[in-house]
Amino acid sequence: MTETPLREVRRAVYRPLRAGNALEDTVARLVQTVRLGVVAPGESLPPERELASRYEVSRDTVREAIRELADTGYLVRRRGRYGGTFVADPLPQAPHPGVVPLDELEDVLGLRRVLEAGAARTAAGRTLTPEARAELWARYEAATAADTAEYRRLDTLLHLTIAEVAGIPSLVALAAENRARVNAWLDTFPLLPRNIEHSNAQHERIVTAILTGRADAAEAAILEHLAGSEALLRGFLA
Missing domain, CATH: 1.10.10.10 (Winged helix-like DNA-binding domain superfamily/Winged helix DNA-binding domain)
Structure with a gap:
């Protein structure tokens, strides 16, 4: 990069x-x-x-x-x-959207799977520059060390960095729009400490797979990771 x-x-x-x-x-x-x-x-x-x-x-x-x-x-x-x-610091609390139509939820989440799995696979298949490798690892470490107030923001930036190191600029714009819609829903319910621990472990597997050039493992790890937040979104919103 x-x-x-x-x-x-x-x-x-x-x-x-x-x-x-x-x-x-x-x-x-x-x-x-x-x-x-x-x-x-x-x-x-x-x-x-x-x-x-x-x-x-x-x-x-x-x-x-x-x-x-x-x-x-x-x-x-x-x-x-x-x-x-x-x-603003802190940001205003997002209003709960109520029940989100299932077809709308599945459309957004389905697109997220395509975009993020494709980004992880593509990133793992590239020869990344030392700067890109360092940035990706730094984003992972920042998310891992984040407190609950900062976690979702730094988690988002890690996911967008994966899209960025895939090297396809238009993919970043699509991932950003999709992630903003997902974040609007995520912000309506609380972070769960055990979920954060699980997410951090999955982040390590995703980032390690990308940095070691294992495209299949990167794609599988990110799909497993996304499935966890999908379950929460369906439980809270659908």
Whole structure:
């Protein structure tokens, strides 16, 4: 990977918006950025001018989108020398979506299996640069060491790093959109300590398989890992 760490993930969340509902799409993309943990609670978003340029919308649209999210508690605006727009810390508690239609849930989870299993297999089949290998292992270690407040954010960044080291930029954008939808559901119920322990053990198997070039093992390990969270999502939501 010749890109700097998570550059493709950042490109995915800050890419130009489609023509049409500029305000709504800007709000949705900013929420996606927060849900994926690309900008952590307490950290600042890029300046309005930069966001407008990346999204290819007006600064007024960006400013209005930020105002909407500030009103709902996702963002905080600060003035002065060290001012800017910051992700709220802590984030507001996500409302429970109630019962999610089973066909919608299965569609999102089915796509996740295809994207993430394909990413793990492809990453394992590549000759990764030392920088990519170090970044992947560092993301695994960060997730393993995370407390409950940070776990889902760092778990998300590990999964997106796997997509990134697969070397297919468009895959990263699809994985980011899919993961944001999954995170919106995951954030409505509590983390389970035993589930975290199990996930960390599975993460080690996934990352080790990728780094040792064992594509079949990487794919099998990530599918086993995804099955655990799928069971929780079906239990809580379906």
